[in-house]
Amino acid sequence: MSSPAPKDSPPTTERGRQRRDALLDAAQRLFLEHGYGQVSVNDIVAQAGGSLSTLYRHFGNKEGLFQAMIERRSHHIYDTLTAEGVDELPVEAALQRLGIDLLIKVMDEETLGIYREVVAESPRQPPLARLFFDGGPGRVRQALADYFERRMQRQLMPACDSVELAGIFLGMLLGEWHLIRVLQLESPPSRAAMEKRVERCADLFLRGAMADRTE
Amino acid sequence: MSSPAPKDSPPTTERGRQRRDALLDAAQRLFLEHGYGQVSVNDIVAQAGGSLSTLYRHFGNKEGLFQAMIERRSHHIYDTLTAEGVDELPVEAALQRLGIDLLIKVMDEETLGIYREVVAESPRQPPLARLFFDGGPGRVRQALADYFERRMQRQLMPACDSVELAGIFLGMLLGEWHLIRVLQLESPPSRAAMEKRVERCADLFLRGAMADRTE
DNA sequence: CTCAATGTGTAGTGTAGACTACACTATCTT
DNA sequence: AAGATAGTGTAGTCTACACTACACATTGAG
Structure with a gap:
């Protein structure tokens, strides 16, 4: 009725x-x-x-409007993150390019705002969580995992769970930085600082992940 | 007035x-x-x-009550995370012990709840953000950084920014997992799965971070 | 005993805000 | 021209809830 x-x-x-x-x-x-x-x-x-x-x-209703706007936004944001031509680069360069693009997007005030709202409302609107994750972070993780997968096929890196590995790389990239910006505890890092972070992470990651795991 | x-x-x-x-x-x-x-x-x-x-x-008022409860809680939760006796262990074991303890705490439903609420309310109640971070995640990061610092002093690892390094390790440990649980997209991982994750991260981290950086 | 501080219980007040009703208008199609 | 389809504008209903007022109980110190 x-x-x-x-x-x-x-x-x-x-x-x-x-x-x-x-x-x-x-x-x-x-x-x-x-x-x-x-x-x-x-x-x-x-x-x-x-x-x-x-x-x-x-x-x-109000929730419907909210969901429509989140969906539109998370798609748009991550649409501009492409992995075009990344296969032609050396790994270091590839990770760095993806890394810096992602970091800039994620630290952007609009992206942070969406994150806050989704976290806040998801317990009351579960569909929201999927909408956001699949349109945003999940897609990025998948794209990176696909990249790893292609490299594995070409024997350029040791086989392993590509999705997990992607998650680990992305996690270390954001680390505390994301939380600190979500909570607005510090002012946004400079572009230079972000580049330094990405370099450091890519370096650490490559040493750790690309070596053969023969123990 | x-x-x-x-x-x-x-x-x-x-x-x-x-x-x-x-x-x-x-x-x-x-x-x-x-x-x-x-x-x-x-x-x-x-x-x-x-x-x-x-x-x-x-x-x-209502906000005062909320802040009091967040403060009490974030202190309590992270108080039970101690780094006791970790200096006597080999690095791998030390990271693994800290890692698994932390991961279990962080993936706990109560901790996730506090995280959600703090993220949701922090834009309206900024003091909340500090209260939470300094009582919780910030303290963990500092404890790990202190551990690294001690090892550096003993020449057991190459010198570097210990706080940043701690952030990177913690970031890779949580990675996507945290978000997925915050948004309740999957059911909680088993203890075994968490242990596997910690092992993988500690391993990758040690290979990457402990090697001399002579480029 | 008494008085000061603290806790209890009830019954408001004022406001904000989601959602609806309804009468009207603009545009487009055939 | 007529009628379907979508947009406008106003006014109103109903409910939830933060916060207050006030009169009354309990406790404990001196």
Whole structure:
């Protein structure tokens, strides 16, 4: 009786798409700046222009809007992270290029904001967690694992669980830095500092992971 | 005019301490299970017994209660992580012991709950972030860095920034695993799986970090 | 005994905010 | 021209909840 069917309307008309995007843009700005719980749907409509009814037509409810915006955003962010042409580079260079690109993205204030909101809301909205992970961090890990896989096939590195290895590399890259920025305990590191970190990590990782494991 | 002075009352009487603790216990259970925003102060009083007035006398407001409970908790959790006697072990064993202890703590549902709540609330309550970091993750990193420092003094490993190195090791240890558990995307890993992870990380780390860096 | 501090219980107050109702308009298609 | 489809705008309902007020109990010190 009272299942209002949260609409997932594919926008048919051009005008519709514009209005929908305007709502998503406003939601993004406000949610990331003030937090999901602190922003009212009215605030969003005020920011976007347009009308409350439209918001509900498109997204069904506040959660629907939130999920749509997270999905759009995590896809967009990580779409710009490509592993193009990385196979032609020496390993060190490859890891460094991927590493610095990733680090910059991840330390970006917008990405941090999304992370905070997803962590905060995921216990109440489990689908959100998958949406975010598969669209973002999970994809990066997979891309790196694929790279390792190709190298293994070419006998360029010892065989092992490529996904786990990718996770380890990414973990050491972010390390404490991510938490420190998530909690805003220090100001953002400079580009130079990030490059130094990446170099250090890639170096340590290569020594550790590429050697034959013959014990 | 309207600064009600969030009290930080040191409880004078024994009865007072009991009531205060009961409130903190209830707050902990409810906040960690449902989230700060979803729990009302009335819920907490209902759970703790006692009265709303007492809550406000002790903590001033809802935020005060939250901060008191986070502080108590993050201290308690990491207090049980000791680096006792680790200097007498071979490095591999030392890293493995510290690693497995830490991993178990960090993957524990209570610890994850605190992490989620702190991440969620820290933008609105910055002091919280420091409280948590310095009482928890920061202390662990420092303890590990101190250990490295001692080894460097004894020429047992090449000199370098010990704090950064500690961060790298801890980062690779947690890697994706932490996020996956924070978002509840997979069920908790078995003790055996954690041990395997620690071994792998310690091994990779030692190969990479302990070798002389003569380039 | 008494008085001061602390705890209890109830019953508000004020506000914010998610969601709905409804009457109206713009656009497009055939 | 007509009617379907989508957007607008306002006003309102209903509920949840942080925080306060106030009158009453308990305890313990001197």
